[in-house]
Each structure stands twice: as structure tokens, then as C-alpha cells.
Amino acid sequence: MTEFWYLTSVIAVLAGATFATRALPFLLLSRVADHPLLEHLGRFLPPIVMVLLVVYSFKNDAALSIDFVPELGCLALVAALHLLFRQALLSIIAGTGTYMVLVQMQMQMQMQMGLG
Amino acid sequence: MNLSPLNAAVLRSSLPVLFGYLPLGAAFGVLFSDLGYHWLYATAMGLFIYAGAGQFLAVGLLANQAGLMEMAIATLLINSRHVFYGLSLMSRMHNRGWRKWYQIFGLTDETYSLITSTPIPAGIDPGPFHLRITAINQAYWLLGCTSGAWLGSQLEFSTDGIAFVLPALFMVLTIEQYKHLRDIRPFIAALVIGIGTLALISREHMLLIAILLSLSVLMMQYAARHHSGIQAGGAGHD
Structure with a gap:
């Protein structure tokens, strides 16, 4: 029973802390939601965050290493497909499929060369 | 279905x-x-x-x-x-x-x-x-x-x-x-800030730091535009 109360209180605290970060602006700023500064941020922050989320996915690759190549190449493939056909699912599935094949081939090669 | x-x-x-x-x-x-x-x-x-x-x-x-x-x-x-x-x-x-x-x-x-x-x-x-x-x-x-x-x-x-x-x-x-949006500037800025933060400042906290940096750029840009707008008598934004 103590385990139940321990985990319940942990989940309650983490849920509260997570919700707090998401709700804070709505709780504090709802009266000024149409302020031009918030409209300015609403217009330009989403594209910036999107680019940052793409860049963030490289955080585990060592700088200027071979790790970059498959990821960068497949992201370029996703971008090219999406600019050409603008079919989100097609771009994502083709890019991810190619990436999975490349990464798994790379691992097999490393195993054969005795590096893995 | x-x-x-x-x-x-x-x-x-x-x-x-x-x-x-x-x-x-x-x-x-x-x-x-x-x-x-x-x-x-x-x-x-x-x-x-x-x-x-x-x-x-x-x-x-x-x-x-x-x-x-x-x-x-x-x-x-x-x-x-x-x-x-x-x-x-x-x-x-x-x-x-x-x-x-x-x-x-x-x-x-x-x-x-x-x-x-x-x-x-x-x-x-x-x-x-x-x-x-x-x-x-x-x-x-x-x-x-x-x-x-x-x-x-x-x-x-x-x-x-x-x-x-x-x-x-x-x-x-x-x-x-x-x-x-049809405006390339925020994308270039985010790329520079994102890569810069990753390479020079922090890997683990890159996302938060880069968002904060971008936010300060956006605020300064807003303030500058607002300021010049007032000086020009409220007209001539952008």
C-alpha cells in the first residue's frame, strides 16, 4: 500500500509540474491574449521552434562525424520529396524507411568488421 | 469504415x-x-x-x-x-x-x-x-x-x-x-541559433537555451519596430 501512495504522490507532483509549464501563460496572460507582442510571438515562434526541433535531433551525434551523414541525407530527402509532392505521409515514410535501412546496414557492416 | x-x-x-x-x-x-x-x-x-x-x-x-x-x-x-x-x-x-x-x-x-x-x-x-x-x-x-x-x-x-x-x-x-509564412528570415535565424547553441553552448539544454535566445531576438525586434513606429508618428511599420 505504501508503494501505491508513493507512486500516486510522485505521479501527482509530476503531473502538476508538467501542467504548470503548459498552463502558465494562459493563467497569467489571458487578459492580454490579443496584445500585438503575443501576436508577433504567435506568428514567428512556431517556425523557429520547428527548425530548432529538427536541429535538436542531431544532439547525440558527435560533431563532424560519420553519424551525421545518414540523418542529414534523409532529412534532405524528406525536404525534397515534400517540396516536390507536398504529401506529408509520403515524405515522412520514404525518409524514415531509407534512414532505417541505412542505419541497420551501417550496424551490420560494423559487426562484420568487428567494430560493433 | x-x-x-x-x-x-x-x-x-x-x-x-x-x-x-x-x-x-x-x-x-x-x-x-x-x-x-x-x-x-x-x-x-x-x-x-x-x-x-x-x-x-x-x-x-x-x-x-x-x-x-x-x-x-x-x-x-x-x-x-x-x-x-x-x-x-x-x-x-x-x-x-x-x-x-x-x-x-x-x-x-x-x-x-x-x-x-x-x-x-x-x-x-x-x-x-x-x-x-x-x-x-x-x-x-x-x-x-x-x-x-x-x-x-x-x-x-x-x-x-x-x-x-x-x-x-x-x-x-x-x-x-x-x-x-513566406518569409525566410525566422528560418535562417533559427538555424543559426540552433546550430550555434548545439556547437558552442550546450547539447543537453540546447532546446531551451535556443528558444530563449530566439525569444529575446523576437522581443528586441518587436521593441525596435515599436520604437521606430512611435518616432515616425505611428506610421511606417516594417
Whole structure:
């Protein structure tokens, strides 16, 4: 029973802390939601965050290493497909499929060369 | 199967998140099951906390028997970027009452990205569209967390590389943002700030630091424009 109360209180605290970060602006700023500064941020922050989320996915690759190549190449493939056909699912599935094949081939090669 | 246009649009736009959240949630579930707790607690975490990085952090904190205060502070820090997501959504929140608060509760990276980047299909109300995107994304996440914790380490991961689906989704949404905005400057600025932060400042905290830097640039730009606007007698913006 103590385990139940321990985990319940942990989940309650983490849920509260997570919700707090998401709700804070709505709780504090709802009266000024149409302020031009918030409209300015609403217009330009989403594209910036999107680019940052793409860049963030490289955080585990060592700088200027071979790790970059498959990821960068497949992201370029996703971008090219999406600019050409603008079919989100097609771009994502083709890019991810190619990436999975490349990464798994790379691992097999490393195993054969005795590096893995 | 007879899907309403609304549900069909929700399903189509959220499908990449399914392929991202299933393996990611399952990875969390497998880690969680190593702690030796009942798998239902993993489901409860996906239901009540609903945060990717936050839940992975929670496994580490639980394993180290961290105190509740320490857990609360660590979670606040790791999720603090979400403050800025909310900040940029305020001028385009289409829901009211419990729907609005559920949408705020479910504001993960992926849901925020879909909501801000997917054009609303013709003839569909943005309110229910955004609400259902939020709910179906959480359903995918719950499915991942639960199956991972339930199957535990029996699960064999022969799906190496599938996590690439999320960067691929963000790439597609970046292009959608560009088609909508038609202004290359924020994209270049974000690229410079993002790579600069990653290379020179911090890997682990890159996202938060880069968002803060971008936010200060946006604020300065707004202030400068506002200032010049006043000097020119309110006219001549941009």
C-alpha cells in the first residue's frame, strides 16, 4: 500500500509540474491574449521552434562525424520529396524507411568488421 | 469504415505521430518495467503526466529514489520550453472551457507542431480539429507506454532508426510553416541559433537555451519596430 501512495504522490507532483509549464501563460496572460507582442510571438515562434526541433535531433551525434551523414541525407530527402509532392505521409515514410535501412546496414557492416 | 471528414483529417495529419509515439512510448514502458512496478503505473503516467522527456526523466528519478521536491524542480526545468509554446498559441486558441484546458494539458512538442503547422482543411472547424489531434496523440502515447511496460524486456527492438520519424515530421512541418509564412528570415535565424547553441553552448539544454535566445531576438525586434513606429508618428511599420 505504501508503494501505491508513493507512486500516486510522485505521479501527482509530476503531473502538476508538467501542467504548470503548459498552463502558465494562459493563467497569467489571458487578459492580454490579443496584445500585438503575443501576436508577433504567435506568428514567428512556431517556425523557429520547428527548425530548432529538427536541429535538436542531431544532439547525440558527435560533431563532424560519420553519424551525421545518414540523418542529414534523409532529412534532405524528406525536404525534397515534400517540396516536390507536398504529401506529408509520403515524405515522412520514404525518409524514415531509407534512414532505417541505412542505419541497420551501417550496424551490420560494423559487426562484420568487428567494430560493433 | 465510414469516417467523417473531420476524423479522416485528424487521422491523416496525426499518423506520423503514431509511428513516433508507439516506439518512444514503448521505450519508456520498457525502462519503467525495469523498476519493478506494476505496468498500470506506466499507463497512469502517460494518462496524467503525458510528457516524453519528462517521463524518461521520471524513470531516472524513481530509480534514484529522488525526493518529491527534487522531482518537481527537475520536471519544471525540463518542460519549461512549453511555457513558450503556450505563449505563441494564445492568439490562436479556438477552444473554450474544459476543451481549452485539455488542449493545454496535452501540449507536447508533437501536438504543438501539428497544431501550429497543419493548415485547417476546408469546411472543418479549427476547435474540434485541434482537440481531436491532441486526444489521438495522447491515445498513441498511452498505447506505447502501456505495451512497453506490459511486455517489458521481452520486447525485441528490431526497429532501429524508426525514431527518425519525428525529425522527419518536424522537417515536413518546417516546410509547411514556410509555405504559410513566406518569409525566410525566422528560418535562417533559427538555424543559426540552433546550430550555434548545439556547437558552442550546450547539447543537453540546447532546446531551451535556443528558444530563449530566439525569444529575446523576437522581443528586441518587436521593441525596435515599436520604437521606430512611435518616432515616425505611428506610421511606417516594417
